[in-house]
Amino acid sequence: MKYVVETKNLTKSFGKEQAVQSLDMKIAKGEIYGFLGPNGAGKTTTIRMLLGLMKPTSGSIQVFQQDLKKSRISILSKVGSLVENPSYYPHLTARENLEAWRKILGAPKSRITDVLAIVRLSDVANKKVKGFSLGMKQRLGIAAALLNNPELLILDEPTNGLDPSGIIEIRELIKQLPQSHGMTVLISSHLLSEIDQLATTVGVLTKGKLIFQDSIEAMRKLAKQNISLRVSDQDEAHRLLLAKGIQTDYQKDRLILSEFTDEEIANAIQFLVQKQIAIYRVEEEKRSLEDIFLQMTREDQVG
Numbered sequence: 001m002k003y004v005v006e007t008k009n010l011t012k013s014f015g016k017e018q019a020v021q022s023l024d025m026k027i028a029k030g031e032i033y034g035f036l037g038p039n040g041a042g043k044t045t046t047i048r049m050l051l052g053l054m055k056p057t058s059g060s061i062q063v064f065q066q067d068l069k070k071s072r073i074s075i076l077s078k079v080g081s082l083v084e085n086p087s088y089y090p091h092l093t094a095r096e097n098l099e100a101w102r103k104i105l106g107a108p109k110s111r112i113t114d115v116l117a118i119v120r121l122s123d124v125a126n127k128k129v130k131g132f133s134l135g136m137k138q139r140l141g142i143a144a145a146l147l148n149n150p151e152l153l154i155l156d157e158p159t160n161g162l163d164p165s166g167i168i169e170i171r172e173l174i175k176q177l178p179q180s181h182g183m184t185v186l187i188s189s190h191l192l193s194e195i196d197q198l199a200t201t202v203g204v205l206t207k208g209k210l211i212f213q214d215s216i217e218a219m220r221k222l223a224k225q226n227i228s229l230r231v232s233d234q235d236e237a238h239r240l241l242l243a244k245g246i247q248t249d250y251q252k253d254r255l256i257l258s259e260f261t262d263e264e265i266a267n268a269i270q271f272l273v274q275k276q277i278a279i280y281r282v283e284e285e286k287r288s289l290e291d292i293f294l295q296m297t298r299e300d301q302v303g
């Protein structure tokens with residue numbers, strides 16, 4: 001597999017603190033990679049290193065299969081980014097602001113009309129930015145990041161501070177980029193709900209470590225249903241089921257049956273009743289992605 005971004009053992013220390021620890025991040029072409037983690041997990045530090053804005057303490061970064069250290073200029077000419085809030089001239093119009101950025105980047109003039117259309121700001125192109133909502137300003141920042149027609153777009157918490165409708169607008173805008181413009185997107189967020197509806201691949205970062213990196217489907221599979229059983233004699237029930245070849249997960253006050261069919265659950269319960277075990281509760285435990293994410297980040301903090 002050829003990756004657009006591939007880091008190996010990427011590490012960044014600030015004094016004694018390791019803000020990013022041995023990160024092996026892999027982003028394939030055309031993906032929307034959701035980079036998820038609580039505040040302070042190290043997302044911005046990672047992004048700053050990917051953009052050549054901060055030097056790694058150790059490890060390597062390959063972008064477009066080229067070493068970032070060696071081919072920085074040619075790599076960055078094909079990367080667009082929005083890190084923190086965009087800076088703009090409030091008294092200038094959206095078009096005039098983009099014109100200022102375009103000159104710096106050396107992008108063709110026609111590109112301004114294109115990017116305004118992509119971020120759906122064409123109607124207000126000639127309005128002063130000072131009257132824009134936060135969501136519109138954020139979209140203008142994304143338009144600026146798109147000026148050089150990047151192959152890789154990196155957005156650091158682009159929906160921070162936006163209201164729900166602003167979040168939806170940004171999401172709809174980002175969603176279409178891989179298909180319609182052949183881009184690969186890295187988007188960071190501390191909100192799973194946002195990544196869940198957008199990303200094709202998820203990387204979960206906590207305390208500087210990547211604790212999960214896989215497809216969004218793989219993450220959803222973790223949210224599969226479990227059946228929990230509360231019984232009169234849990235030790236005995238666990239032992240009896242095991243002797244019959246039925247594996248259960250023993251928890252403090254209940255037994256968990258994972259990935260059982262309805263028939264298998266019925267058989268297990270019937271068997272326990274025959275063995276004089278009283279069944280108090282049979283409950284379905286459906287974990288949401290939010291639960292999984294919280295559990296992942298919590299487990300790592302304990303360990």
Ligand SMILES: Nc1ncnc2c1ncn2[C@@H]1O[C@H](COP(=O)(O)OP(=O)(O)OP(=O)(O)O)[C@@H](O)[C@H]1O
Nearest residue numbers: 014019037038039040041042043044045046157190
């Ligand atoms: N320039 C710096 N000097 C010292 N410590 C830093 C510096 N930049 C970041 N850190 C520390 O590194 C850790 C990771 O910070 P980072 O900003 O990368 O996290 P984040 O996941 O992006 O969080 P947030 O969403 O809050 O921005 C934090 O503990 C932070 O205090």
